[in-house]
Amino acid sequence: MNSEKLILVTNDDSVSAKGIHSLVEVARQFGRVVVVAPDKPQSGMGHAITIGHPLRLQKNNLFGTIEAYACSGTPVDCVKLAIYELFKGKPDLILSGFNHGENTSTNVLYSGTMSAAIEGAMEGIPSIGFSLANYSADADFEATQYFSEKIISEAFKNEFPKYVCLNVNVPNLKKEAIKGIKITQQAHAFWADSFLKREDQFGKNYYWLTGEFSDVDQRENTDLQAMKEGFVSIVPTQFDLTAYNLMNDFKKWKL
Amino acid sequence: MNSEKLILVTNDDSVSAKGIHSLVEVARQFGRVVVVAPDKPQSGMGHAITIGHPLRLQKNNLFGTIEAYACSGTPVDCVKLAIYELFKGKPDLILSGFNHGENTSTNVLYSGTMSAAIEGAMEGIPSIGFSLANYSADADFEATQYFSEKIISEAFKNEFPKYVCLNVNVPNLKKEAIKGIKITQQAHAFWADSFLKREDQFGKNYYWLTGEFSDVDQRENTDLQAMKEGFVSIVPTQFDLTAYNLMNDFKKWKL
Numbered sequence: 163m164n165s166e167k168l169i170l171v172t173n174d175d176s177v178s179a180k181g182i183h184s185l186v187e188v189a190r191q192f193g194r195v196v197v198v199a200p201d202k203p204q205s206g207m208g209h210a211i212t213i214g215h216p217l218r219l220q221k222n223n224l225f226g227t228i229e230a231y232a233c234s235g236t237p238v239d240c241v242k243l244a245i246y247e248l249f250k251g252k253p254d255l256i257l258s259g260f261n262h263g264e265n266t267s268t269n270v271l272y273s274g275t276m277s278a279a280i281e282g283a284m285e286g287i288p289s290i291g292f293s294l295a296n297y298s299a300d301a302d303f304e305a306t307q308y309f310s311e312k313i314i315s316e317a318f319k320n321e322f323p324k325y326v327c328l329n330v331n332v333p334n335l336k337k338e339a340i341k342g343i344k345i346t347q348q349a350h351a352f353w354a355d356s357f358l359k360r361e362d363q364f365g366k367n368y369y370w371l372t373g374e375f376s377d378v379d380q381r382e383n384t385d386l387q388a389m390k391e392g393f394v395s396i397v398p399t400q401f402d403l404t405a406y407n408l409m410n411d412f413k414k415w416k417l
Numbered sequence: 418m419n420s421e422k423l424i425l426v427t428n429d430d431s432v433s434a435k436g437i438h439s440l441v442e443v444a445r446q447f448g449r450v451v452v453v454a455p456d457k458p459q460s461g462m463g464h465a466i467t468i469g470h471p472l473r474l475q476k477n478n479l480f481g482t483i484e485a486y487a488c489s490g491t492p493v494d495c496v497k498l499a500i501y502e503l504f505k506g507k508p509d510l511i512l513s514g515f516n517h518g519e520n521t522s523t524n525v526l527y528s529g530t531m532s533a534a535i536e537g538a539m540e541g542i543p544s545i546g547f548s549l550a551n552y553s554a555d556a557d558f559e560a561t562q563y564f565s566e567k568i569i570s571e572a573f574k575n576e577f578p579k580y581v582c583l584n585v586n587v588p589n590l591k592k593e594a595i596k597g598i599k600i601t602q603q604a605h606a607f608w609a610d611s612f613l614k615r616e617d618q619f620g621k622n623y624y625w626l627t628g629e630f631s632d633v634d635q636r637e638n639t640d641l642q643a644m645k646e647g648f649v650s651i652v653p654t655q656f657d658l659t660a661y662n663l664m665n666d667f668k669k670w671k672l
Contacts, residue, residue, distance in 0.1 A: 203469065212461070216615075218624075219622070236465075270658055323660075323666050352539060369473075400663075403535075403603055404653065406602065409653055415575055
């Protein structure tokens with residue numbers, strides 16, 4: 163690298179999460195890092211943006227010498243505020259994570275971490291979301307650090323195709339037990355949801371989302387399959403949702 | 418139809434919005450309608466789900482004889498609660514809208530209305546989101562009612578491909594001025610965002626999202642193009658975000 167790269171780091175677990183601090187340790191080797199991340203957990207916020215009320219942006223020193231801001235909005239709000247208000251321009255790379263918990267399969271749609279990366283792709287900025295298959299607050303990110311360093315290094319060495327981002331998932335294994343990295347496709351798997359239904363102290367019902375994840379995809383080379391086999395999974399992820407292969411089916415309707 | 422169809426109606430503008438009442442008037446002609454919609458506006462919530470705290474579901478009589486519930490969560494929460502708590506099974510059709518404002522192009526990712534339909538597609542349920550290119554609270558939904566009736570009728574007459582939903586956008590024109598219906602693709606267009614930056618009464622800054630939409634897509638047959646020409650646009654919309662055509666590009670990286 164001849165000129166210093168500008169790297170935006172964000173996440174959905176908030177500026178306090180261990181994961182984003184572990185990611186910053188890796189990212190700072192590659193250029194000037196600026197952190198803009200939510201001031202509170204924003205898991206499951208998907209591609210939500212804040213339009214009905216204003217946002218706050220508070221500078222903090224949680225990351226030592228690294229310039230860092232806590233934002234009152236969603237992960238996508240963080241990306242927009244960084245580009246349009248802080249930088250008044252585009253960073254060279256957006257890194258989102260390390261997420262506490264995997265974002266394989268259809269979880270990509272619910273994930274604030276991945277939505278921040280997808281927002282980056284929409285801006286034409288090379289963007290990567292990293293997730294570790296471990297939900298605990300003190301998860302061990304050593305393997306995630308090792309593989310993210312390799313991936314970020316390659317992202318700068320190669321031409322990063324425009325309007326796409328990477329969904330990287332790391333199995334919850336020691337570095338030495340991980341077999342390598344695979345380019346995969348988003349598995350067709352779903353949450354069989356259920357709700358914990360209880361009565362509150364005032365006699366009114368409340369409902370709390372829970373559920374079990376079920377993988378129904380028989381194809382080879384899905385992200386879930388790679389993870390099960392002990393590989394890091396990378397899904398090249400786009401934001402064009404058009405089902406091109408079904409357009410002709412609908413053209414037969416008498417509309 | 419021999420047996421009565423069960424139709425879930427939701428939206429992101431809340432149970433109070435004119436649009437959902439206009440949609441229910443159409444939907445009730447096709448079967449038994451149950452409304453589960455947010456108790457407050459949820460525009461821009463994308464595919465957000467509520468995981469950190471419980472949800473409320475309050476029966477109401479805003480829709481006369483139609484069974485209706487206001488939910489404290491997001492549009493996707495509404496769909497999940499309807500399927501897993503109220504119905505304990507899948508409806509025959511999910512209708513989301515009528516949205517006050519269009520959801521063409523990349524807006525599909527930010528739209529709570531469309532995310533509810535995409536959630537339906539993930540469940541394998543025929544699902545359609547309808548949006549009118551008019552943001553005003555008292556928008557005229559006459560044309561939207563006319564075209565949605567045609568589309569819903571065809572949805573029941575034909576085989577609805579699984580794991581896909583429809584993103585229907587109606588131009589803000591009188592019914593007679595609309596030229597017809599086109600099956601289109603999601604335009605590659607973006608928000609050039611900016612933030613209104615102001616100081617509050619305590620001397621602290623706040624930031625409020627604004628922006629201008631710019632269509633950079635030169636392809637024919639995009640949703641934006643169809644709308645400009647005065648057609649209703651239907652984009653078949655999927656939830657597999659894998660960029661299959663770029664997988665080989667990334668396989669060349671030294672990972």
